[in-house]
Amino acid sequence: MEAGEACGTGADMPRGTREMYARRRDRLRRLMAARGLDALLVSRAPNRFYLSGFELHxxxxxxxxxxxxxxxxxxxxxxxxxRYADAAARLWDRKRIFLYGGDTAGDLARLLRRCGARAGLEAQGVSHAFARELAARAGRFPSLEAADGLVERLRRIKEPEEIAAMERSFALNHRLLRHVEEGLARGDxxxxxxxxxxxxxxxxxxxxxxxxxxFASIVAAGPNGALPHAIPGAARIPAEGPVLVDVGCRVDGYCSDQTRTFWAGDAPGKEFSRALALVRAAQAEALAVMRPGLALADVYAAARAVFAREGVEDHFTHGLGHGVGLxxxxxxxxxxxxxxxxxxGMTVTVEPGLYYPHWGGVRWEHTVLVTQDGVRVF
Structure with a gap:
């Protein structure tokens, strides 16, 4: 440890949790060995947390x-x-905590020099200026190279502890959506x-x-629903009309993400009803074909084919889904x-949508866990 002392030995972290993080780092080491790396500088906050439990943000x-x-x-x-010395010592052996000062790039270059001749860094997790300065301070030793995606490759497959946390996060998300739907039905x-x-x-x-x-909640009334990432503003919830709600919470570090499009009022319009039926049909088709081994692009194609048969595919303006986790x-x-x-073990959203600027849009989103023979909706 350098540039000061921090009390603690990492004993505040339960043994089972410490061992979980250690197993993850050991799996990462195998990926590093395949790349011939002596060290990897992990800079992306969720990757740092995934490997150590230290500071998710x-x-x-x-x-x-x-x-x-x-x-x-x-x-x-x-x-x-x-600033983080004491927090780090609650999770990590203080003998393996390195405190850098005002010359962050220079201090890290000196640390990497002690770890081997070939080091990787998450180039997408640092600024160009920092990467350039780190390389300049490292000189020829160690050699530095971009090594993005190694930790993300591990994170794609969720462990039982992660799935359990996501189940808790989605359970609360479902409660919230019922709360919103019931309030809209009552006219609240x-x-x-x-x-x-x-x-x-x-x-x-x-x-x-x-x-x-x-993430920042999306609430989009009427025509604003045609904006997939609408920002809630002064537009008012109508007496009769669509309201798109895209929300997620974080529980035990893990995210949920769900979208529903509700009708405020008693008489859903014909355009809305048709769009909702098609979106739900596209989602059902995608869920039906999803299984291990299926190409990711083919899941998108299955949903889009439903829209294409009805001649509305041009109103589906984004991808079908993405991973969810930390x-x-x-x-x-x-x-x-x-x-x-x-x-x-993958956890992905399935969220087809159709968007019409003159009246709004419809998106319906489930997040699923890929199982051995299909998928399970959270």
Whole structure:
């Protein structure tokens, strides 16, 4: 440990949890060995947390709470600054905590130099300026190379502990959606602004056990539903009309993500009813074909084919889904450009949608766990 002391030995973390993180790092080491890497500098916050339990989030986009240096010989380091010294020591052996100062790139280059001749870094998790400075400070030793996606490859397949956390997160999400649907049916939100309902959603999550939102809630009334990532504003919930709600919470570190499109009022319009029926049919078709070994792009194709048969495919303007876990959007992707295949343990959304600027849109989203012979909806 350098540049100061931190009390603790990592004993605050339960033994079983420590062993879980250690197993993950050992699996990462095997991927590193295939690349011939002596060390990997882990900078992306969710990857850091996945491997150590340390700080799921960075303070903001231009700050880092710390990094991991995973080494081929198992002598891993948690590198951070003095603000996090005590927090790190609650999770990590203080003898393997490296505190850097104002010269972060220079200090990390010196640490990497002690870990071997060939080091990888998550190039997508650092700025170009930082990567350039780190390379300049490292010089010829160690050699640095981009090594993105190694931790993400592990994270694609969820472990039983992760699945259990996601089940708790989705159980709360389902409760919230029932709360919203029942309120709309009673007319509780008639004439209220989208942002008021968005605040009610956040309050409900918080008051019922969520650590926070998984992402900023989408509440889109009427024509705003044609914006897949609409921002809740001053538009009002209609007495009769569509209301799209896309929400997620975080429980035990893991995200949920679900979309429903409700009709506020008693008489759903014909355009809305047809769009909803087609979206639900496209989702059902995708769920029916999903199984291990199926190409990711083929899942998207199955849903799009339903729209194409009805001549509405041009109104389906985004991919079919994405992975969910420590992040709301993570690998794999269900899109026409996706490569790879479904594997047991993947957790992905299935969220077809149709969008019409003159009246709104419909999206219906389930997140599923890929099983040995199909999928299970959370």
């Amino acid at each position: 960075d303070p903001q986009c231009n700050e880092s709470a710390g990094r991991l240096v995973i080494t081929a010989d198992g002598g891993d380091w948690l590198a951070t600054d003095s 939100w008639r004439g209220r602004e989208e942002r008021e309902l968005a605040w009610e959603i956040e309050r409900f999550f918080r008051e019922n056990g969520a650590e926070g939102l998984a 992040e709301t959007h993570e690998a794999p992707s269900l899109s026409p450009r996706a490569t790879g295949a479904l594997e047991p």
